[in-house]
Amino acid sequence: MEQVQKKKSQFKIIRKENDDEGLIYLLDKLVICSRCHNKVNGHRILIKEEKIPVYRCRKHHKIRAKKEQFELEVIKCANQFFFEILNxxxxxxxxxxxxxxxxxxxxxxxxxxxxxxxxxxxxxxxxxxxxxxxxxxxxxxxxxxxxxxxxxxxxxxxxxxxxxxxxxxxxxxxxxxxxxxxQRIDKIIDEEMEDVLKQLLLCDIVDSIVLTEADAHVNFKHPHYQELGGHERIELG
Missing domain, CATH: 1.10.287 (Helix Hairpins)
Incomplete structure (x- = not known):
């Protein structure tokens, strides 16, 4: 746990300059647009006169996912992958x-x-x-x-x-x-964790997330044994 804390202190929190609430987008630098293959970072967009945090391709606006639900689904899949590799x-x-x-x-x-x-x-x-x-x-x-x-x-x-x-x-x-x-095999990433630690753990095992209009394909990797990986598909509502 000391190593995690040390890495945590060195890990840069990704914030948006125009975000009044200083939201942390946990999947920044991990999400890729399925059409142009560019990185898809989080930002707010105006939906029905309300600014909603999303992951959306700057070039292909239909390639998008709402931040909160998307992150929860990825974390759910990540915990399952953690459970499998720690079996x-x-x-x-x-x-x-x-x-x-x-x-x-x-x-x-x-x-x-x-x-x-x-x-x-x-x-x-x-x-x-x-x-x-x-x-x-x-x-x-x-x-x-x-x-x-x-x-x-x-x-x-x-x-x-x-x-x-x-x-x-x-x-x-x-x-x-x-x-x-x-000691934490049931749930490595939990809701009570600080966002920066969640982000760190996700970067440890998520190789990439390919985002389409209908779903997202999460590609996992073992933190220290790259030959072992996994894949999960997440449907977007």
Whole structure:
């Protein structure tokens, strides 16, 4: 929870300059117009002589949703997604997937390191023979070929080492995340929360929301395991 509070203090609240009430639009920067694919941010529009807060595309005015109900529906779907990804069985599956990912890159780096060592030794022996013969003018084609292969192997091995390290860090983050949230599994985002914290949690798991005239398609992501996602359709009244 301390990490959440720290992130919360750094998170910028999105307010509208022309909003007298200083409304916070929880889904700003997440909603996309299905027609022009531009971001759809919240603002007030005049409906029957009353200024109503909505999410509406600046270019396609029929692409819109009333703020309050739209946000409630997205939060409802978000809580369901939170519940699913924090389910102990799925959590175990995610951990196993990340561990398998780490093991694969670990084996690849071990294999490449053996090959690197073999080529380095072959180059060293070939260079010693050249020095002893006193014929070092131009490097033989085999040594040039070995040096090029060595460069390629070192580059690939560095990438695999990075992915192996990334898997370890990902596993740590997922375990910490699950532990921090397990006491609140029934409802991660609740009505009593400050809007800035709701906004932060939504940004953690919502990848995008595609808004049409009739509905909205919410695309979810796991906060630390991008391979796992979800999708929900929300009908607009």
């Amino acid at each position: 102990p069985t799925l959590s175990l599956f995610i951990n196993e997937c990340i561990q398998d990912e780490h093991n694969v890159f670990n084996r690849l780096t071990q294999q490449s390191q053996k090959k690197i060592q073999f080529i380095e030794e072959r180059i060293t022996k070939a260079m010693h023979r050249l020095i002893e013969s006193g014929e070092i003018v131009n490097l033989p084609k085999q040594i040039q070929k070995d040096q090029k292969e060595l460069e390629d192997l070192n580059r690939v091995n560095e990438e695999w080492e990075g992915k192996k390290f990334s898997a370890i860090e990902k596993l740590k983050l997922v375990e910490v995340y699950q532990k921090n949230q397990e």
